Amino acid sequence: MDQAAHIGREMTDDHREFLDFFADEFWSLRRVGFLLTGDWGEAEELAQEAMARTFAAWSRVRGYDRPAAFARRVLLNRHRSLLRRTIVEARHLLAHRTDERHEPTFSGDDLVLWQALRRLPARQRTALVLRYYLDLPEAEVARQLGVPVGTVKSLVHRGLHRLRERLGATYASERLTSNTEAEA
Amino acid sequence: MTIEDRVRRVLAEAVADEPALRGAPLEHARRHRRRRLVMAGAVAMALALAVVVVAAAVRSREHPLPSTVPTKGWKTWTDAAGNLRLRYPPDWVVRARSAGLIRIAPPEHAAGATADSPPFAVGVRAAAPGYYLGETLGVNLTRGRLASGQAYVVYDEDPAVLVPPTETPTPSRKPTELPRRRIYTIDWGRGCRPTANHQPSCRPSLVLSGIMAASTPLWDRYRAVAEVIVNTISPLNPTAPSSGDRTRPACRPDQWRLFHPGGWSYGDLAQRYVLGGGVRFVGGPPCHLRLTLRLEVLGSDGRRLPLPGNPSTTTIEGDLPDDRQSARQNTMSMAPSPLNWYWGWQEWCNRDMPRGTMRVTAEGGATISVVGPPSPSTPGEPDTGCRDRGRPSTIAPWP
Numbered sequence: 001m002d003q004a005a006h007i008g009r010e011m012t013d014d015h016r017e018f019l020d021f022f023a024d025e026f027w028s029l030r031r032v033g034f035l036l037t038g039d040w041g042e043a044e045e046l047a048q049e050a051m052a053r054t055f056a057a058w059s060r061v062r063g064y065d066r067p068a069a070f071a072r073r074v075l076l077n078r079h080r081s082l083l084r085r086t087i088v089e090a091r092h093l094l095a096h097r098t099d100e101r102h103e104p105t106f107s108g109d110d111l112v113l114w115q116a117l118r119r120l121p122a123r124q125r126t127a128l129v130l131r132y133y134l135d136l137p138e139a140e141v142a143r144q145l146g147v148p149v150g151t152v153k154s155l156v157h158r159g160l161h162r163l164r165e166r167l168g169a170t171y172a173s174e175r176l177t178s179n180t181e182a183e184a
Numbered sequence: 185m186t187i188e189d190r191v192r193r194v195l196a197e198a199v200a201d202e203p204a205l206r207g208a209p210l211e212h213a214r215r216h217r218r219r220r221l222v223m224a225g226a227v228a229m230a231l232a233l234a235v236v237v238v239a240a241a242v243r244s245r246e247h248p249l250p251s252t253v254p255t256k257g258w259k260t261w262t263d264a265a266g267n268l269r270l271r272y273p274p275d276w277v278v279r280a281r282s283a284g285l286i287r288i289a290p291p292e293h294a295a296g297a298t299a300d301s302p303p304f305a306v307g308v309r310a311a312a313p314g315y316y317l318g319e320t321l322g323v324n325l326t327r328g329r330l331a332s333g334q335a336y337v338v339y340d341e342d343p344a345v346l347v348p349p350t351e352t353p354t355p356s357r358k359p360t361e362l363p364r365r366r367i368y369t370i371d372w373g374r375g376c377r378p379t380a381n382h383q384p385s386c387r388p389s390l391v392l393s394g395i396m397a398a399s400t401p402l403w404d405r406y407r408a409v410a411e412v413i414v415n416t417i418s419p420l421n422p423t424a425p426s427s428g429d430r431t432r433p434a435c436r437p438d439q440w441r442l443f444h445p446g447g448w449s450y451g452d453l454a455q456r457y458v459l460g461g462g463v464r465f466v467g468g469p470p471c472h473l474r475l476t477l478r479l480e481v482l483g484s485d486g487r488r489l490p491l492p493g494n495p496s497t498t499t500i501e502g503d504l505p506d507d508r509q510s511a512r513q514n515t516m517s518m519a520p521s522p523l524n525w526y527w528g529w530q531e532w533c534n535r536d537m538p539r540g541t542m543r544v545t546a547e548g549g550a551t552i553s554v555v556g557p558p559s560p561s562t563p564g565e566p567d568t569g570c571r572d573r574g575r576p577s578t579i580a581p582w583p
Contacts, residue, residue, distance in 0.1 A: 027202075030202070031199040031202065034198070034199055034202070035195055035198060035199060040202065040203050053569050056569065057569070074569075077568070104197060104198040104199075104200075104201065105201075106194070106197070106198075109190075110190075110193075110194055110197070113190060113191070113194050114194055114198060117191070117194065117195070128191060128195075129195060132188060132191045132192045132195055133192070133195040133196065133199075135192075160187050160188065160191070163187060163191065164187055167187070
């Protein structure tokens with residue numbers, strides 16, 4: 001059977017709905033993937049995977065209040081999967097020149113901060129991306145990561161503390177705001 | 185500006201200048217779902233083909249590379265720095281794509297040999313640190329050995345994720361028009377390098393090779409020759425075993441402990457739960473560790489679940505401290521190492537399957553226990569995508 005014709009017949013209402021969802025959310029997922037991995041190619045793989053799994057479950061997910069949260073959680077789980085990483089790396093090692101990496105252009109303290117973000121442990125980096133890039137409240141970050149709110153506070157606190165250490169004197173005396181302090 | 189504001193700004197600016205897409209993600213998503221939609225119909229056919237599939241699976245555990253292509257008169261390409269050589273047909277061309285990465289292509293496709301998606305090429309990346317089994321476990325791997333004796337694992341890429349960028353992501357290609365790619369990860373033994381404190385660091389290394397085709401007809405036309413090229417990849421000088429130095433003294437039980445990175449990992453579109461861990465170095469002189477580990481999957485009552493392959497044993501071998509999992513390693517990933525251990529629990533989410541506790545016991549009694557993933561139907565738990573496909577649940581060392 002001709003594949004294109006087959007796909008054409010599949011185009012039902014929920015498929016059209018998914019197309020809209022895809023157009024709205026794919027790019028955001030890809031950006032989150034980049035902030036987690038530091039590699040656009042890997043980010044694209046993660047976002048693709050998240051969308052593929054969301055599409056597979058679309059008949060159920062479309063009824064959720066926030067289907068994007070489902071897709072984002074899939075992406076986080078895939079990123080967390082220690083088995084995924086080297087497959088993606090192997091593919092890109094073979095397919096792309098190492099000098100093709102697309103890096104953001106920072107200088108000065110911003111470069112220090114970006115590099116420090118890249119070096120954070122994965123859980124701390126993930127918590128900071130969800131909290132400060134997506135501006136999710138701590139309770140939602142906790143839901144996305146599948147951990148208690150106290151753990152999110154601790155991850156964010158420790159992550160920011162490391163970043164302050166890297167930035168040195170500028171932020172050495174700054175007190176972290178109350179909503180990011182670790183639980184006593 | 186507070187540190188939080190600064191983080192917000194840097195994160196936003198880091199993704200402000202994003203590159204164009206490399207693939208066609210919508211096409212990938214739709215193909216992925218279509219596989220699920222046709223699953224019910226495929227079950228009947230799968231039953232009819234079961235015997236054939238099982239026989240093929242058994243054969244494919246050892247992936248034989250073809251040897252019927254005549255190699256007389258082939259040229260030799262040598263990379264002295266990478267301790268590597270290979271042979272290729274005299275009319276094929278070798279193109280350097282970047283340092284340590286070459287492409288070998290048939291003459292009619294020489295012009296596109298170094299493109300992101302070449303018409304047809306064999307890519308070879310020189311030895312780099314890493315263990316060939318590494319973490320490449322999420323896909324269905326096949327093991328084998330090159331003519332030189334180097335062990336490898338190989339897997340085929342899902343064509344849907346290899347589609348080049350398109351302006352309109354509407355699927356319009358026939359399956360035969362999709363790219364094909366086969367990736368080999370080859371054991372390249374163990375190499376030692378001096379370090380800042382003059383103590384040599386000896387780590388396993390690997391060579392990557394890939395057969396890339398822009399379509400199935402090109403794949404069918406050149407694949408046999410390409411596989412023979414891969415089969416000729418060999419070290420210029422013999423490599424030390426990646427499993428370490430057996431002349432070292434054996435590690436004492438107090439020099440190491442078992443390590444699990446936390447979290448859950450999956451393969452085979454989440455139908456396989458993979459338990460993986462490594463070994464941490466506690467201290468003492470450099471030593472060699474060869475260890476047999478036993479996995480038991482226990483139910484909530486502490487009894488062993490009645491599953492084929494339960495209990496299961498595997499053996500790991502490497503050097504400490506060289507192959508340890510570092511304390512600085514973040515808790516979500518592990519460095520590839522011959523001292524890592526893996527088991528796969530296929531169809532772990534079958535209906536009525538209890539949430540298992542995985543208990544790994546080493547010779548000498550060291551034990552580590554990991555609570556397995558929750559059932560996908562558990563309220564409030566993330567949906568991994570695993571579904572009961574009516575296939576038996578089994579446990580085995582992976583890969």
